[in-house]
Amino acid sequence: MTDTPLYHRVCIIGLGLIGSSLLRCLMADRSLAAEVVACDRSDAVCARVAELGIADRVESDATLAVAGADLVILCTPVGAYADVAALIGPHLAPGSTLSDVGSVKQAVVRDVSPHVPDGVHFVPGHPLAGTEHSGPDAGFKELFRGRWLILTPPPGTDAEAVDRLGRLWAACGSQIEVMDASHHDQVLAITSHLPHLIAYTIVGTATDLEETTKSEVIRFSATGFRDFTRIAASDPVMWRDIFLNNREAVLEMIQRFTEDLTALQRAIRWGEGDKLFDLFTRTRAIRRSIIDAKQA
Amino acid sequence: MTDTPLYHRVCIIGLGLIGSSLLRCLMADRSLAAEVVACDRSDAVCARVAELGIADRVESDATLAVAGADLVILCTPVGAYADVAALIGPHLAPGSTLSDVGSVKQAVVRDVSPHVPDGVHFVPGHPLAGTEHSGPDAGFKELFRGRWLILTPPPGTDAEAVDRLGRLWAACGSQIEVMDASHHDQVLAITSHLPHLIAYTIVGTATDLEETTKSEVIRFSATGFRDFTRIAASDPVMWRDIFLNNREAVLEMIQRFTEDLTALQRAIRWGEGDKLFDLFTRTRAIRRSIIDAKQA
Structure with a gap:
């Protein structure tokens, strides 16, 4: 020193x-x-x-x-x-x-x-x-x-x-x-910006449900929803600016996400349990990788 | 006693x-x-x-x-x-x-x-x-x-x-x-089943990105993504059965969510910052309600 x-x-x-x-x-x-x-x-x-x-x-x-x-x-x-x-x-x-x-x-x-x-x-x-x-x-x-x-x-x-x-x-x-800046914006679009956008969306969707259900959403928030509300409580100005300023990468990630969600939606509609099970097993492994990388 | x-x-x-x-x-x-x-x-x-x-x-x-x-x-x-x-x-x-x-x-x-x-x-x-x-x-x-x-x-x-x-x-x-059972299934579809499905989807979307980006998704998971991986690590058999057995309510909630996400996607594409700001401010208030209801 x-x-x-x-x-x-x-x-x-x-x-x-x-x-x-x-x-x-x-x-x-x-x-x-x-x-x-x-x-x-x-x-x-x-x-x-x-x-x-x-x-x-x-x-x-x-x-x-x-x-x-x-x-x-x-x-x-x-x-x-x-x-x-x-x-x-x-x-x-x-x-x-x-x-x-x-x-x-x-x-x-x-x-x-x-x-x-x-x-x-x-x-x-x-x-x-x-x-x-x-x-x-x-x-x-x-x-x-x-x-x-x-x-x-x-x-x-x-x-x-x-x-x-x-x-x-x-x-x-x-x-x-x-x-480099462009690689940063790609990586953050998927690891941070899309998750925040999704969290904001789902909390908004729940809020828009009719009055009765809304209060129940809050009462029964402990299984899943609650984790999203924490993310969706982040600073509104900061996040508005992020989405407006990483537009291309975020739109690309929304597109990929929507395709994947649509595929799952179809699997649910047609009762294709194997497809659901396979994805859920893969995502569990990813969690394990994050714990191993000491980021959890 | x-x-x-x-x-x-x-x-x-x-x-x-x-x-x-x-x-x-x-x-x-x-x-x-x-x-x-x-x-x-x-x-x-x-x-x-x-x-x-x-x-x-x-x-x-x-x-x-x-x-x-x-x-x-x-x-x-x-x-x-x-x-x-x-x-x-x-x-x-x-x-x-x-x-x-x-x-x-x-x-x-x-x-x-x-x-x-x-x-x-x-x-x-x-x-x-x-x-x-x-x-x-x-x-x-x-x-x-x-x-x-x-x-x-x-x-x-x-x-x-x-x-x-x-x-x-x-x-x-x-x-x-x-x-009653039907009301239960509606409330849980939005508070629990949809959040889990979304979390599984986004973790899957990230996993599918090319090899380089994938390892970076794990390294840089601390801002947002990480919270989703915890939810997406839940038991695969249990969750497959939930989606197959609450099909109608889950499909309805996916539909509402997708409409809302599409509206946000459009706001980002057209640079409509006010719409983003308004939603992000509303969702922050919801978080406050959950804290007040002592479910956080």
Whole structure:
């Protein structure tokens, strides 16, 4: 361990679940950042973060917040990135790194890159971590522990900048993986985006059932449905932005899913028990693989 | 508390997760049954239950097992009920109660009723409890604690028999609800059967993606997908039988779900963020209701 911290000044923009968890990590390990600056466009959120004492300095003006920072991480909903990037771009310090935590990556490159000045390293990132809770009070410093952190640096990105950012996340407990943005969006479409869309759909379908049945859906939610409602309680703005910004990959996965569901529907209608049994046996094996991979 | 147990002899047929949990409840509270008889067609399962010491007597012959019992509870997969009922029907004691724990109820009435002799009370039941694990080792006596137990006695069923069975389940920790079989099947189709079918489908869809992506699905399963794999690891025989035996209600729910998913798919394709946001906000409120109902 050297006396020089990994970064001189880190600025976190957007102080929700992820942003505030990151602040807590940085404040807990002073070898990562000599100064931690927190920024949110909401005065109420800024006041709450100041009250929680999880930043050295809180700024509601993003242009002031990023000044002099050698690492800026966008933690707002993805839909706000273009505006934030346009605002802070001219104020980013030469040689600094700009990163983010968005759940989609191609759209982030599309929206942010045009605003990144020459000499600033743009290294998009995505921590595969979260809960169904939102806001600065929902964050906790163990959130990233044992979870993946995917970095998707565009071709030609400075290797030292990528490595240094990886070391910051590793210190937060993450396992680092580097891949290209398009592959990231495909993998996340099936592992995360489609499951969330399905959960939102089924909870909506249940809600729309007539009043009597609805209250019974809640009363008798313990066998299956309940697990979906937890996923479907995730932040609405964040998820709207994810679906709008990973459109092609999500539509492709919906299509595959719908074909498979239609095949099962047909097997049920025609009483083809063997087809059902075969699928249910295969899916059980997948669960075993996930437990073996220590992701369960 | 009286000296006379609730039942003289209780016979549990089918010693998987539910059956073996029930055995453990009965053995832990001797005011429920003076004698606890366990029965399974598998000799290996019978031997394991004897080894576990969770029954007073273990029988692999169901006709011997039910002899003299004043309560018999079927805990096999629903698809085996007709055969088991035909086998044990002639051996059921006059005045005894026959019940079950199946996840569908109209089909159970259809399959079992013809084999129930006059003078035997048929009181179908369904504990809304379970895990993704199977077999006699997976059971535990706390499984039913705080969970619903739904009874669906056909019209004209002896009220005292229903009440007594409810008291047994209440002693296992369940909350008792009585409704008709058709309503049960509707409510469970949306709260349990559709969620399981969806989970099986999405895990299958992911498995079918090409080899590279597949291993990444497992590595990066932490955000959403993982929750589905747990549900999709449930017992294949049990779930095949559920879908084949609640066909009409499940097909109706798939239809509603598919319509809703198609509407969301269209909203994503056309970039209609407001529609997504509105649904995601409604589903979040449903989660809150479930937490308030203490089912989360």
